[in-house]
Amino acid sequence: MKVKEVLILKIIEIQIYGYGKLVDKTYSQIGDFQVFYGENEAGKSTIMAFIHAIFFGFPPKQQNESRYEPKEGSKYGGKLTVLFPGRGKAVIERVKGKSAGNVSVRMEDGTAGSEALLKELLHDMDKKMFQSIFSFNVHGLQNIHQMNGEDLGRLLFSAGALGTDQLLLAEQTLQKELESRFKPNGKKPALNQKISEVKELYKKLQMAEQKNEEYWHFIKEIEKLEEQIKRMQKDLAESKENVHTLTSWQQIEPVFKENKLLEKEWYMYKDLVFPIDGLARYERLLEGQRPLLAKQSALKKQITQLSEEIRASQANKEILSAEKEITSISEQLPLMQKLREEEKTLSLKCANIESDIQDLNERLNITLSDDEIASIDTSIHKKKQVSEAEDEYKRLVAKKTDLDEQFNESTRELDLLEKKVNELKALLLSPKEENELQKKQDEIEERNKLQQELDEMRKKQKAENSGRTGKRQQRKPKNDTMPAILLACLFLVLCVWSLLQQEWLIGIIGAAGLLFVIYHFILKSKAKMDEGDTAGLEQRLIDIEKRLEQLPEHDINNMAVLKAQNDERKQKLKELEIYLQQEILSNEKIISGFERWEVAFQQCKKKLQEHCAHLHLPLHNEETLEQLGEAYRLLEQLKTAVKGKRHIVQEHAQTSESLKMLQEKIDKLAERFNLHHELSYAEKVYELRKMLKDEIAKKGEEEEAARELKKLEEEEHTYLLEISQYQEELSELMKQGNAADQEHFRELAKQAERKEQIEARKNALQMQLQMTTLSAEEMEYLAGKKKEEQTLEDLKGLVDSLENSIPDCQKKLAELKYEAKLIEEGGTHADLLHRYKLIKAELDRDAKEWAKYAAAQHILKKTIAAFKDERLPKIIAKAEEHLSILTDGEYVRIWPKQEESGFYIQNKRKTSFEVYELSQAAKEQVYVALRLALAETAYEKENYPLIIDDSFVNFDHNRTERMMKLLRSLTNRQILFFTCHQHLLSQFYDKEIIELTAPLLTKS
Known part of the structure; x- marks a missing residue:
């Protein structure tokens, strides 16, 4: 059976081995909208933390976050069964091991892996980002009311950007760092203090420089004297060098002059070129040439005789020229x-x-x-396209079956609900019967009230009769009404007079007297009324008894049972009608699914037909569309x-x-080669091979004679080469010596011998010249100069003079330096200069550190501005839709501030508010709208489940209903809702609720 394609990441089962107080717990068949209900300490937060731990690892021990390790030694960890889009079902198991636990992942296709595969399935989502966007609780909302207006606006802006307040915290941290270092008008920050100190030191340094004119005069004198000493030392070194040069020339002058004379004689033979040992070599060459000439003449006679013998017998060259061809066809x-x-x-x-x-x-x-057939495209890319199109076609066919099943199931459910509704309507009392029942109930209530009143009146009448008898005996028949009226008028006049005269004491006495008279008058009047009411009471008793006789008596128990049954049926009918309406909506969604399926199916069918056309397959055959992959495989085989x-x-x-x-x-x-044409191919080849063999034998004999001839010729050639070599060497010697004949060659040999003697002496003299320190240019210069002795004496005198003057200058320089040092040791200017440079360096370092934070703040502001321009509009558009739903259309617009972080909110009457001006519940609604919009837009490809932990407890009944309506509209992701409030359960169906009270928790 083909698994239905998953469009959202969905957790379908939670199995806990041991996590906190939860041990061996299983929650299966988790739906798209699942509610976990339980009282406090039932395990809601533990389950929520368990999901985070399985996905992203157990919290490290060094963190403050709880690890939920079982206290009773149970196995630590558990597993989640999750459906991943495009990858199918995966079982993720994490148990105790390393810090984050040992994790294993098993896919339904058999693929297995660990942390790397899990990160790939979760698209490298980390825990902090997941909790910031897809998992939030009531604390994120309750912290809102503690913030001022600016911080609240920034928090909501950060929630819209990242899902957390990270931008707010980062901006606040950077601002605090900047202000702790520098404020434009501040005094306490470090940079402000250093700037003030640098300014003060600079002023003191300028004052110290004005007092150091004498010091700078010493410095200038020292510099001049040092320059003079350097110049005198340079002159002394040059003079000593000249003395040494002249002394060396006196020693080497005779050698230099002899060398000059030999150069002149050598110039006479400078063009003479004669070979080394040329005459002896010439004699040896003539002696070696004579025996070679005799041997060469004898070999020449032998070569002539052998050549004549070879010409006498030769092989058939035509057959031999075809040797390769004959050999080749023989081998083939x-x-x-x-x-x-x-x-x-x-x-x-x-x-x-x-x-x-x-x-x-x-x-x-x-x-x-x-x-x-050869032109048909059967590339890997085409094969992939065909496979994807065929898979899509089969998926749509399977989806049609699923839709049919859902539609049939929904239709059956509708029929069942309609039948139940009709049955209940038939059991309900008619309006006339309800009116009769209500009339009887009214009569019963009236009878009970009258009976109760009758009993009370009889008791009262009895009590009054006994008391009235005694009063009649004591009362005297007199009329005291007129004196009371006169007394009251007197007290009233007294009160008025006191007000006019401002006599407050008399006014108080008059008012007290007036109140006393009125009180006694009321008591007497009530006694008279009681006497008058006795007659009315007796008449009322007669009327009640008469009315009781007129009212019929009814069976109270039967009527109560009938009323309760009818009310229960009405309530059940109301619930069934709600379920019926929901089922109708579900049925309409399925019908919409049919319409979307039809569009997708036609597009897929069109794509398959296009592939068939490209592959030259028949388009009218429906089986070809269903088995396009098999047809493609056959086409590959055909090609x-x-x-x-x-x-x-x-x-x-x-x-x-x-x-x-x-x-x-x-x-x-x-x-x-004239072979018979009737011979077979094998016979022809045999004859050709035989003819070739005979000629090859002849050729062998011929080649043997030719080799012998060649050997003699080579030997003759060798002698000729040796003779030629002797002749060439003799000619080369004559040429090297430029001699015309033998006698001229011998004369040139004598001249060459004299030239060698001159060169030997010159070399000896050159060795002596090279040992001196004088260069050739210096010696040439000194050879043409006169009166060297006088010049040498002058130079020695100059050296003595400079050697005496330099110590005097150095002594004076030391005295000046000592005077300058005394001024420097005062230390005022040096200390100020050192302190100034030190503080200025510290200021530069602190300024660079401040600039880093300023640059970071600038980058953060640019990031926020870019977010406002690019990413935020899409999030805000979706957030406005959510906010309109949450506030029932009261607030319809959200737009960010232009110059700072925060938002304005506009209601339907186009009145704008800042967020801090809203009520607590409205602030929370804005926060929730932004968080959900962030998950849907900025992270729309990451369809992770939304995990919500009692985040709407501050909402009233209407706001809660609208919140649930909004959550149910988020059809593209799973929602896990944790709550401990029982009144919220009325917002959900029974099948969506998991009770966290049973020992073994499974979803029914």
């Missing part, structure tokens, strides 16, 4: 037989593959030429068969051509 006789056999085999293969091609064409129901056929045909042609060429070669050779 087995190949000829093999080619004949291959020709037959290839013919048979060609027939078989042609039959296969015909069978494939018949199975595919096509008639295409080989060229058309391979056509290629194979072409290869075999080509190979058959090549084999036939090779066989024909061999036969033609044998026929040409047989005709060339």
Whole structure:
């Protein structure tokens, strides 16, 4: 059975081995909208933390977050069964091991892995990001009312950007760092203090410099004196160098002059070029040449005689020239037989593959030429497209079956609900029967009230009769009404007079007297009324008894049962009508699903038909669409068969051509050497090989004689080369010496000997000249100069003078430096300069540190601005939809502030508010709208479940209903809702609720 394709990431089962207080718990068949209900400490937060731990690992021990390790030694961890879009079902198990636990992942297709595979399935989502966007609780909302207006706006802006307040915290941290370092008008920050200190030190430094004019005068004198000493030391070194030069010249002058004379004599022979030991070499060459000439003459006679013998007998060159051809066809006789056999085999293969091609064409129901078949695109890309299109077609067919099942199930449920509704309506009392029942109930209530009143009046009458008898005996018949009225008038006049005269004491006495008179008057009047009421009471008793006789008596128990049954049926009818309405909506969604399926199916069918057209397959055949992959495989086989056929045909042609060429070669050779044409190919080859063998034997004898001749010629050539070498060496010697004949050569030899003697002496003199420190230029200069003795004496005197003057200057320099040092040791200017540079360096360092934070703040603001321009509009558009639903259309617009982080909210009357001006519940609604919009838009591809833990407890009944309506509209992701409030359960169906009270928890 094909697994239905998953469109959202969905947790379908939670199995806990041991996590906190939960041990061996299983929650299965978890739906798209699932509610976990339980009282406090029932395990809601534990389950929520368990899901985070399985996905992202157990919390590290060094963190404050609880690890929920079982206290009773149970196995730590558990597993989740999750459906991943495009990947199918996966079982993720994490148990105790390393810090984050050992995790294993098993896919339904058999793939297994660990942390790497889990990260791939979760698209590298980390725990912090997941909790910030897809998992939130009541604390995120309750913290809102603790913030001022600006911080609240920034928090909501951060929630819209990242799902958390990270932007708010980062901006606040950077601002605090900047203000702790520098404020434009501040005094306490470090940079402000250092700037003030640098300014103060600079002023003091300028004052100290004004007092150091004498110091700078010493410094200038010291510099001048140091320059003078350097100049005198340089002159002294130059003078000493000149003295040394003249002394060296006096020692080397005779050698220099002798060398000059020898150079002049050597100039006479400078153009003479004669070989080294030339005369002796000439004599040796003449002596070695004589025996070689005699041997060369004897060899020449032997060569002439052998050449005449070779010309007498020669082999047939035509047959020998065809040796390669004859040898080649002899070796190719087995190949000829093999080619004949291959020709037959290839013919048979060609027939078989042609039959296969015909069978494939018949199975595919096509008639295409080989060229058309070869042109069909069977690339990997095309194969992938065909496979995807076929899978989509099969998926849509399977989806149609699922939709049919859902529609049938929904229809059956509708019929069942309608039947129950009609049955209940039939059992309900008619309006007339309800009116009769209500009338009887009114009569019963009236009878009970009258009976109660009658009993009370009788008791009262009895009590009054006993008391009235005593009062009548004591009362005297007199009329005291007039004195009371006169007394009251007197007290009233007294109160008025006191007000006019402002006599407050008399006014108080008059008011007290007036109140006393009125009180006694009321008591007397009430006594008279009681006497009058006695007659009315008796008349009321008679009326009640008369009315009781008129009212009929009814069976109270039966009427109560009948009323309760009718009310219960009405309530049940109301619930059934709600379920009926929901089922109708579900049915309409299924019908919409049919419509979407029809559009997708037609598009898929069109795509398959396009693939069929490209593959030259028949379009009218429905089976071709369903089995396009099989048809594509047959086309690949057909294309391979056509290629194979072409290869075999080509190979058959090549084999036939090779066989024909061999036969033609044998026929040409047989005709060339006059063999009988009726001989077989094997016989022709045999005759040719025999003829070739005879001529090869003749050629061998001829070659042997030729080798002997060649050997003699080579020996003769060797002697000639040696003779030629002697002659060349003799000519080269004459040429090197530029001699015309033998006598001239011997004269030149004597001149060359004298030149060698001169060069030997010159070399000796040159060695002495090189040992001196004088250069050739200096010696040439000194040789042309006169009166060297006088010049040497002058230089020695100058050296003595400079050696005496320099110590005096150095002594004066030391005295000046000592005076300057005394001023420097005062220390005021140096200390100030050192302190100034030190503080300025610290200021530069702190300023660079401040600039880093300023740059980070600038980048953060640019990031926020980019977010406002690019990402935020899409989130806000979706958040406005959510906010309109949550507030029942009261608030309809959200837009960000332009110059800062925060939002304005606009109601339906176009009145704008800042977020802090809203009520607590409205702030929470804005926060929830932004969080859900962030998950839907900025992270719309990450369809992770939404995990909500009692985040709407501050909402009233209407807001809660709208919140649930909004959550149910989020059809593209699973929602897990944790709550401990029982009144919220009325918002959900029974099948959506899991009670966290049973020992073993499973979803029914």
